[in-house]
Amino acid sequence: xxxxxxxxxEINRKAFEKASTLVEEKIKSLRANTPNLPYxxxxxxxxxxxxxxxxxxxxxxxMIVLRSNGCQHYKTNGGCSMCAHLNGAPLMEKITHENxxxxxxxxxxxxxxxxxxxxxxxxxxxxxxxxxxxSLLNPEEISFDTVKYIFASLNQYKGVKKVIxxxxxxxxxxxxxxxxxxxxxxxxxxGIGVESTDYLVRELCHHKAIDDxxxxxxxxxxxxxxxxxxxxxxxxxxxxxTESEAIDDAIKTSVDCFSKFHFDAVSVEPTSLQENSLxxxxxxxxxxxxxWLWSLRDIIHGIxxxxxxxxxxIRLGGYFDEEVLSGSQxxxxxxxxxxxxxxxxxxxxxxTNEFVDAIKQFNMTYDVKDLxxxxxxxxxxxxxxxxxxxxxxxxxMKRINDILGRM
Ligand code: SF4
Ligand SMILES: [Zn+2]
Numbered sequence: 001x002x003x004x005x006x007x008x009x010e011i012n013r014k015a016f017e018k019a020s021t022l023v024e025e026k027i028k029s030l031r032a033n034t035p036n037l038p039y040x041x042x043x044x045x046x047x048x049x050x051x052x053x054x055x056x057x058x059x060x061x062x063m064i065v066l067r068s069n070g071c072q073h074y075k076t077n078g079g080c081s082m083c084a085h086l087n088g089a090p091l092m093e094k095i096t097h098e099n100x101x102x103x104x105x106x107x108x109x110x111x112x113x114x115x116x117x118x119x120x121x122x123x124x125x126x127x128x129x130x131x132x133x134x135s136l137l138n139p140e141e142i143s144f145d146t147v148k149y150i151f152a153s154l155n156q157y158k159g160v161k162k163v164i165x166x167x168x169x170x171x172x173x174x175x176x177x178x179x180x181x182x183x184x185x186x187x188x189x190x191g192i193g194v195e196s197t198d199y200l201v202r203e204l205c206h207h208k209a210i211d212d213x214x215x216x217x218x219x220x221x222x223x224x225x226x227x228x229x230x231x232x233x234x235x236x237x238x239x240x241x242t243e244s245e246a247i248d249d250a251i252k253t254s255v256d257c258f259s260k261f262h263f264d265a266v267s268v269e270p271t272s273l274q275e276n277s278l279x280x281x282x283x284x285x286x287x288x289x290x291x292w293l294w295s296l297r298d299i300i301h302g303i304x305x306x307x308x309x310x311x312x313x314i315r316l317g318g319y320f321d322e323e324v325l326s327g328s329q330x331x332x333x334x335x336x337x338x339x340x341x342x343x344x345x346x347x348x349x350x351x352t353n354e355f356v357d358a359i360k361q362f363n364m365t366y367d368v369k370d371l372x373x374x375x376x377x378x379x380x381x382x383x384x385x386x387x388x389x390x391x392x393x394x395x396x397m398k399r400i401n402d403i404l405g406r407m
Contacts, residue, residue: 008199012397016204019397022404023207027078027278034084034276036091039067042102044112045088045133045339051364052127053315054162058364061127065339066103069095069141071134073168073209080195081207081239084274085133088339100146108153123159130154130165133339137167137176137190144179152183164231166191169210172219177226189229191267192219195238197256200396201249205238207278213261220261229264232257233317236270236299236345237291239282240399244388247295251302254314258307265313268299270345272318283343287403291345293355294384297371304368314366316359318345348380 039045045065052061070089073079079086106112110120122128130150134141154163163184167176169192180188194216196202202210210216220230234253237246250268257263270291273280282288296316304310346352354374361370376382392399 011200015395015397015401016200018405019204019400020207022400023081023204023278024078026281026404026407027081027207030276030278030281031074031078031086034086034091037087039088039090041067041090041093041095041099042106043067044103044106047107047112049125051360053364053366054127059126060124061129062122062125063129063131064107066100066130066132066142067095068100068132068134071168072138072140074134077209078207080193080235081205081278082235082271084277084280085339087275088133095142097143097146097149100142101149104150104153121159122154122157126159126161128154128160128163130163132166135167135171136165137171137173139176144176147176148179148183151180155184155186160186162187162189164189164191166193166233168193169215169219172222174222177222177228181226187229188226189231189265190219190223191231191233192216192263193235194232194253194257194261194263195235196249197253197260198249201238201241204396204400205240206235216261220263224262230262231265231267232261232263234266234268236268236295238271239279239288240396240403242390242392243289243292243295243384244390245392246291247298247302247388250299251306254299254303255306258303258312265315266303267315267317268296269318270296270316272341272345273343274339274341282403285403290343292384292387293345293347293352293359294381295388296345296359297368300362300368300371310368312366315363347377347384350379351377 045067046063047065048063050061050063051058068089070086071079074083074086107120107122110116113120130136132142136142136147151163154160163186165188167190172190172192193208195206195208197213202208223230234250234257236250237243241249254266254268257266271279273283273290279288283290300314303312303314347355351374358371358374362368394402
């Protein structure tokens with residue numbers, strides 16, 4: 001895979017610009033199909049409960065997804081190749097501070113869960129994620145006043161030990177973090193989409209629009225200055241990579257995140273398919289398969305080898321089958337929810353469920369033995385091993401040109 005890891009200065013800029021334009025134009029044309037659905041602006045997009053490993057114990061985590069204005073990178077540049085969260089945002093209307101407050105108040109009084117038999121109480125959840133389908137630290141997407149309202153409220157719940165939010169690196173600013181620290185003194189972890197530390201993979205395959213990783217270094221330093229934790233999201237298997245290239249890239253990126261950028265935790269996120277994404281488009285053409293779950297084992301072991309330690313906070317994130325307490329308002333693409341993918345990382349129909357259970361177990365213990373114990377499946381394991389042998393000698397630019405340049 002040496003041809004992928006070209007130093008940025010050695011890249012043929014003309015070929016890069018051409019490939020980059022092809023990717024961006026294709027993503028934008030797919031986004032044009034995003035329907036403007038009549039979401040209720042005062043109702044949450046989703047609430048999900050799952051287990052989480054926190055301070056050596058398995059605890060309950062609640063993930064609260066605000067119905068929001070959508071990611072700015074998505075609105076201006078088309079967004080990342082694997083993401084279609086804008087499917088869950090009202091395109092023509094703005095979610096105001098008052099709308100967000102009503103959404104948040106429905107968490108506080110439990111009214112978001114109309115079918116509940118027991119009253120929802122934030123104090124029952126030591127880990128709370130608050131997501132906005134974009135960057136919670138970007139005031140263009142959600143105002144600092146709104147963020148302060150949410151965190152001031154969270155500060156009242158002493159059962160909540162850790163709050164996890166997400167933001168692109170460029171919005172991790174002194175102003176944003178000060179706004180939170182004015183009203184919240186607990187543990188805050190900010191998830192930052194790094195996706196890949198390889199320039200070509202990140203900028204072409206992910207279409208991430210992070211030209212210089214200094215912005216990531218600065219963000220991690222800033223978080224640590226505010227006594228906050230930095231979590232890196234590493235997308236596993238973007239479009240245009242073979243399975244083995246994607247494994248190598250996820251390992252190298254995760255090792256870089258720990259060793260070079262000093263992230264406190266890494267979440268490896270296997271690509272799943274949402275409507276109107278470039279990944280989904282490539283899948284429809286028969287040019288993309290979601291990553292194999294077997295590969296995740298290689299990645300975890302590779303990260304241990306690369307860092308020389310197993311004492312790492314590594315999570316396997318993204319979408320797997322979870323209990324959704326509240327979500328679809330009946331307007332989405334799929335049965336469950338408009339942001340829930342229609343296809344997630346998988347092996348074959350015989351062993352996928354067992355491996356997903358092993359992933360859930362791993363996320364409760366961070367012990368790779370939970371993944372290692374899954375026995376090779378007679379139906380698909382050798383197929384996966386063969387898949388890893390597939391090579392593509394073309395550069396990423398050439399691959400993009402060959403596929404998108406001929407349409
Ligand atoms: S992955 Fe994050 S930065 Fe990329 S389009 Fe989606 S929300 Fe925006
Ligand atoms: Zn199988």
